[in-house]
Each structure stands twice: as structure tokens, then as C-alpha cells.
Amino acid sequence: MSRTILAQPPLDSGLKPIHGTGYSWLQERMLFVRDPLRVVTERRARFGDITFMNTLGRHKVVMPLTASGVEEIAMNREKAFASEPAWSFFIGPFFHRGLMLMDFEEHRYHRRIMQQAFAVGHLERYLAAMEPVVAEGVRRFPAGEGVHLLSEFKALTLDLALRTFLGLAVPAGEARRINRAFEDCLAAGLAIVRHNVPGTKWAKGLAGRKILEEFFFRRLAAKRAVETDDLFSVLCHAMSPEGEVFTDEDVVNHMIFVLMAAHDTSTIALTTMAYYLALHPEWQAKARAQSQAFGRELDYRRMGELAVLDAVMRESMRLNAPVPRLPREALIDTHIGDYFIPKGTFVSASTTVTHFDPTLWSDPEAFDPGRFAAERGEDKAHKFAWMPFGGGMHKCIGLHFGQLEVKAIMHHLLLRYEWSVPEDYKWKLDYTTLPVPKDKLPVRLRKLGLID
Template structure:
């Protein structure tokens, strides 16, 4: 493997350079898409604690240690910013979302947004989501070849419409909004990054226009009448300092939050379904715990799902829905003693740590017990397990996500058993967020 420096460190500094192969972006990305875990292992062996890869015409510095991920997420020198990096990747589709803000402005918006995810609102969302999730799970088709990814996508979309929007949209309208979201999400990984008709990029821009028009049209009604959904909550959300959102803020945050919530939860559910199908003994354990809990759970019951909790954590470790935290250096800085010149893109990739044999025993094995208090492998480093990120941009929806995922899984376990054929192994499509290429066909049996 050839070695090229990202940039020489300044004369006289004891910083070391960041090395990589210098191969063209298309080749690097194809390697990443094919097998990201192998790529990371090879780079660690060749270049040590940090490397860089070319992607989308830019150089991305990628720390290969948990310390490196921490220094990106914690950003103690305030030399890294999220907007210039996420803005480059998804800005045209998700502009002015909270992840595309930095420093004081980010803090201002986050303090208002947090209000929508406080304990009181979470309890309300859980009460509202249960009947629809229970009916949705009960309505799943049984038999062979049920594409469970698609089913979870429908469930999480219906949930988003009800809990986030508080709307009972006709199916064609719900499908139109869903398609606009999917087009925006897929556009971010587009290799062609210009508005050329027929490309993912162009579809993303059209999707953004649909979403803006949709939220603007419904905003006056939401401002006028208070309802328990997120849209209405955001219209009234107020930080302790008394700040509120403008109409434009509400539209931008709704578009971003719905995007952030939807595929991430779907992928986590699909990953859990996959590993529970491969490991029926864990499925049975989780079912036994669900049977010991009420069908309609309360917020306080959530902590009692210890088996599902471990399975969820292990699934998030093995397949993190958000591959990495993206940042850009606003000035010359350093990560782990390596020189990062101003303008460099930086990505702390979760799987780098999640599959690192120095942090986890036998990392490729599905082993939820590794999260038990006795073993607590996730505590080997603050950033050994980082599917929700860290630092000021840490996922604001993390408790919401766990609540939604556990509620769906609880209902699924009580209604069905599911399996995959002997010897089945999924193949992931990493060109977007990581999803199984075949959408995970399972055999679903009512019990």
C-alpha cells in the first residue's frame, strides 16, 4: 500500500503527519462501500492511529482510535465545526437543521429543541404511540419472504406522521412526503453533486422543495391549536431563557428531526430482527421478558427491558445507522498528536471503534452479554460504543429512539416468531445508510 501525507506538519512542530494511500476518491469510496470493516482494519495496520481517505473530491481525516473519536466529538479546542462538513454532505437538503449549526447558535437552538424531548413530552409520545404501534404490528402479513425492512419503514413512517406531525394524512399524501424524505436522504451520498436532471442530487433538491411547501402549509394550523405532537410542541417550545422558534426555524427543524428519526430507527429495528432471527435463544429470552411485562407499557417499564436493551446496544454496535460524525477544521489543529490543516474534513466513524479487537472481545460475534454490568465492555472507553455520537451534537432523540424501538419489538415478540433460512447472511448496502440489500426477508409466524 503506498503512503501519502495529507499535509506536512508545520516546520518545528512535534506533530506527526496523517498518512493515507492518496488513491482517487471513487476507488476509496468503492472500497468503503464493499467492506468498511476490512478497510478500517487495513488502514489501522498500515497507518496507525489516524488516516485520511479521499471522498467526494475532498480529504477526510479518519481517526482510528477511541481517543481520536473522542477528540473529534468533544472538540475541546473548538477548532472543528459541524455545519461546513454536514453542510457539504447534506446541506442543500437539510439546511438550518440543528446538526448544521455550530457554537453559540447551535446552543441557542438546542436549548429550545430539547424542550420537545423532555421527560414530560416523552411520556406523552409513548402513550400516544402505543395503540398505533400495537395495531400496526398486529396488521403485519405472516408467511415466508416478509421484507421486514419495508414493514419497519412503514411503521416508523406512520409513527412519524402521528407523533411528529399529529396528522392523519391520506395514504398517497403520506407516500409523497415519505418519498421526498427518502430522496433527500439518498442525495447526500450521491457521487454526482450537481443539479443534473435524473440524478439523486436533483431528486433530493425536488424533495426538499416538497417538504418545505408541506410544512409551511400546515404551520398556521399548528400555531393556532395546541396538540401533543412534535410539530405543535416546536411551535411553542421555549428555552429557560424564554427563546422560541420562528416559523422558518420550525420548518427547518421538523425536516431535519424527521429525517434524523426515521431511517435510524428503521435500521436499528431491522438489525435487531436480523440478529434475533439468527439467534433464536436470544429471541426467546427477549420474548420471556416481554411476556412478564404488560402489553401496554408505561415509560417506567422501559428500564425493565434489560434483554432488549442489550440486544439493541449490540445491534447498534454491529451496524450503526449513522456511520460517522462529520466535521471540518476551521483552523490548523491536531488530533492525537497528528497535524490537521485548516479546511480538512474529519470523520469519526463509529464502526472504527465498534469493531476494534482492542476494545471488544471477538468483535464480529453477536454477544449482547458483553453489555452486562459484569463484563461492561462498552465502558472500556467513553467512545468504545458511540452510535449516538457525543459532545454537544450528541443525538437529541436517543431516548425517543429507544422508546420507539423497544415498543415495536415488545409488540413483535408478543405476536410473532420469526426466522431466516439456515446459513443466511445478510449483505449490507453501504452506499446510503447501511441497510440489507435484500431488505431482510424473514418467515413470520403468528404465535
């Protein structure tokens, strides 16, 4: 493996240079897409606390290989890093002006208004609206061999997001069109040709963005006119203590971003849980027994009773975080620990680094929900030992909603079905955009007959 330096630190700074492999961005991408954990493990052994990689031509990305380095990026105490320029490079034209693509005072302003949409009272109402949709959606899952759970979860979470967030049922054809637009926007983020050339991923992403904007703007006036309990209406009427409100453009930008985040990340979490519960039927049985004791109807104030389901969810999101990287750009010459970061460099806080660190987790590649029990508390080894929702000012604003949604769907799945995979089955993840199984997780799904 070759070796090169990111940049020489200024004289008398006392800082050290960051080393990398010297591979081209295409080589780096191929290695990371194939096996990110292997990349992290090998480079930690070779370079120690920090390294850098090339990505998409001119950009170099610094990746801390310790939890303390990850924390420096996420907490950003010196305001040396910005989220907007880094995320904008990848997904800006498709998800611009989403909360994750804002920084500092502007981010705080938008977050304060948006936070109202995720207050406890609204979460209770979202769950109440969600429950019958979840129950009916899960009931329609096809039993038998070769059921692709990724596809079933994705269809259900999109329908759920549209109904819960928009307060209406979207016809199946239009729902598929919206889902395709989201997928095109996501795929465009890592496109090699980054211009509006017909037929390219980039062009399809731009077309997808127009479809999404038209979809929301067409419904905006009705949501402004009447207050209802769905997120779209809440954002239209939300007001800060100082009387600040969102513009029409703000509402549409936030809805596009939140809807993408709500159904893609939840789909990945659910698919990962289903995979590990298929591999570990003893945990599937434990979770099912607790769901049976809980009963069919979900009560927001009792959700804590589903402790096994919560532990399975946390462990699954540790092993396969739906958003595995948090990119930022250095606004000034700065540092991470004792290492020099030149202005304009991208940095990335990676869940692969912290979630598989053997100094933080026992046997980190093993599925072991018991590690989250109070008596073990491995997730408390470091503030960023477990970080599927990010951290700092940009910590996911919808994390509580996301967990409610995932638990609601898995609770109903456990009550209605039992699922399994062949003994020798091991999934292969596609890391091109967000980590999903290449084969869409085919399982044998058997009805239990426990509920109608």
C-alpha cells in the same frame, strides 16, 4: 498498497504527518462501500492510529483509528472542528438548518429550545400516543415466507413519526410521497453530479426538499394556533427561560431534519435487531419471555424492565450503527493527538473504529448482548466505545425517544410473531448512504396467537 502524505506539518511543531493510500476518491468510495470494517482493519495495521482518504474530488477526510482520536473530534474541546460545513457538503441543500448542521452558540441556542420537546413529560405522552399505533401497525404485518422486514419497519416508523410528531394521520398516498422525498434527499448526499441537472440524484433531492417544506408550511398555522402534545406543536410553542422562540422557518427546518432522523435511524436499528434475533433464536426467546412477563401495554416508568430487549438493541446498534460517521471540518490548522490537520480538512469520527476495536470489545464481530451486562460492562471500556448516538455537544437530542420507539415496536413484534431466516443466510449491507440490507431482510414470519 501505495502510500502518500496528507500534508507536511509546520517546522518545529512537533507534529507528525498523516499517511494514506493515495487512491482516488472513487477507489476509496468503492472500497468503503464494499466493506468498511475491512478498510478500518487494514489501515489500522498499516498506518497505526490515524489515516486519511480522498472523497468526492477535492476533499480529504482524516479518520482516527483509535477511540481517543474519535473522542477528540466528538468532544471538540478546542472548538477546532465544525459540524455545519462538513454535513452541509453532503446533505446541506436537503436538510439545511437542522440541529446537526449548526455549531457553537447558534447550536446551543437552538438546542436549548428544542430540548423541551424531549423532556420526560413529553416522552411519556409520546409513548402513550405511540403505543396503539405501534400495536395496530405490527398487527398488520403480513405473516408467511419472504416478508421484507426492512420495508415493514420503514412504513411503520414513518407512520409513527407522522402521527406522533404531527398529531395526525396522513393518508397512505401522501405518506408514500413524503417517504420518497426523504429517500431522494438522502440519496442526493453522495451524488457524483452535484448540480441541479434534470434527472440527477441532486435534482431529485432538491425537488424532495420542496415537497417537505410545502408539507410542513401548509400545516404550520394550525399548529401555532393550538397547543397539543405532538412534537410539531411543541416546537411551535417552545420557549427558552429568556423568552426565545423558533421562527416559522426554524420550526419547519427542525421538523424536516427530526422526521428524517426519527424514522430512518429507527428503521435501521429495528432491522438489525430482527436480523440478529433471527440468527440467534435463543436471544429471541429470552426477549419474548421478558415481553410476555411485562404485558402488552407499555408504561414509560417500567421500560427499564425490558433489560434483554435493551441489551439486544445496544448490541445491534454496535454491530450496525444507523449513522456510522460523524463528519467535521477543521476551522484552523490543528491536530488529533500528535498528528497535523490542516485547515479545511474534513475529519470523521467513525463508529466502525470504536465499535469493532478488539482492545475495547471481546470478539467484536460476534453478536453478544451479554457484553452490556453490569458484571461485564464492555461498553464502559472507553467513553466512546459505544457511540451510535454520537457524543459531545452534538449528541443526538432524540436518543431517548428513538430508544423508546424501537423498544415499543420490537416488544409488540415479539408478542405477536416468531421469525427466522435460513441457516446459511447472511445479509449484505448497502453502505451507499445509511447501512441497510440490500435484500430488505426477507424472513419467515409466523403468528404466535399470544394476543388478539
